[in-house]
Amino acid sequence: MRIDHLVWYDANLEQGRGFFAERLAAAPAFGGSHPGEGTANYLASLGDDTYLEILGRDPAQADASLDSEIAALAGSGLYHWACGGIPISDLAARAEAAGLPCSISAGGRVKPDGTRLDWTCLGVRGHEYGALVPFFIDWHETVHPARSTPRGGSIVEFVAVSPRPASLKAIYDALDVDVAVEQGPTAGIVATIESASGRLMLRSFAPLPRGYVI
Numbered sequence: 001m002r003i004d005h006l007v008w009y010d011a012n013l014e015q016g017r018g019f020f021a022e023r024l025a026a027a028p029a030f031g032g033s034h035p036g037e038g039t040a041n042y043l044a045s046l047g048d049d050t051y052l053e054i055l056g057r058d059p060a061q062a063d064a065s066l067d068s069e070i071a072a073l074a075g076s077g078l079y080h081w082a083c084g085g086i087p088i089s090d091l092a093a094r095a096e097a098a099g100l101p102c103s104i105s106a107g108g109r110v111k112p113d114g115t116r117l118d119w120t121c122l123g124v125r126g127h128e129y130g131a132l133v134p135f136f137i138d139w140h141e142t143v144h145p146a147r148s149t150p151r152g153g154s155i156v157e158f159v160a161v162s163p164r165p166a167s168l169k170a171i172y173d174a175l176d177v178d179v180a181v182e183q184g185p186t187a188g189i190v191a192t193i194e195s196a197s198g199r200l201m202l203r204s205f206a207p208l209p210r211g212y213v214i
Contacts, residue, residue: 001176003158004084004137005051005145006191007212008202010076013056017042019076020054024152025195031145032111033058038065043145044152046193051146055079069209078189078204080211083134083177088122091136091175098174101125103214118142123214124175129168131204131211132160132187134177153195161188 010016020042021027028042031053040058045051057063063071073079088104095102102125108118122136139145161184162168169181188204 001083001178002085003050003134003155003179004082005053006046006078006155006202007053007055007080007082008076009055009070009073009079009205011057011073013040013042013054013058016054016056016076020044020052020152023195023197023200024193025197026150026152028052028054028152029149030112031149032109033060034109035061036065037061037067038063039070043149045146045149046151046153046155047146049084049144049146050155051144051149052152052193073205073209075205077206078131078191078202079209080131081134081189081191082121082137083175084137084139086136086138086176088120088136088138091122094175095122095124098171100127100171100174105214116142117145121212121214123212124171127171129162129171130187130208132162132168132189132208133171133211135212135214136175153193153197153200155191156194156199157190157192159190161186161190163187 028044031041031043033040038061042054165181165183187208191202
């Protein structure tokens with residue numbers, strides 16, 4: 001299991017792109033829009049199988065199509081994160097064995113160059129940790145987005161903070177998520193990216209969102 005991607009949200013998509021263009025080794029590239037969801041994204045590679053997604057409102061779509069939680073977010077911050085590296089069927093079996101309900105959804109979109117991305121996502125329910133628990137993604141035969149976008153840097157540290165770290169760690173262990181967990185008064189995630197431009201610490205919104213629901 002590995003971190004597949006981080007999701008950074010800024011309602012002003014171009015502002016979000018500009019923030020990272022000034023701080024990473026390469027400017028993020030346009031990834032595409034999400035029809036019917038009201039959002040679009042830019043991407044920056046953080047390794048062969050890991051990337052940063054800058055998510056924001058798509059001006060070509062109606063605001064009414066936005067998820068209610070996303071529409072209410074103010075400012076910018078880490079919104080969610082995804083893990084990958086294990087077949088979804090195996091992961092579903094692990095979740096079931098741990099008594100964690102899960103949902104599976106297939107998706108896809110056409111990239112600006114005309115090629116298509118296809119994926120299957122799994123989301124875990126039955127917990128109260130919101131975006132501290134990642135969703136999971138399998139890209140199947142699709143070329144991983146991290147391999148077709150500019151290399152912006154690398155993740156050198158990723159920490160989940162929770163007032164109840166032991167029970168969160170139990171969920172991670174059940175799902176084979178190898179991420180550091182620290183105790184703290186406010187739930188959140190902190191990712192540190194290193195590039196030729198230096199180190200950049202990214203923090204989640206506060207309060208922590210529930211994140212992408214599958």
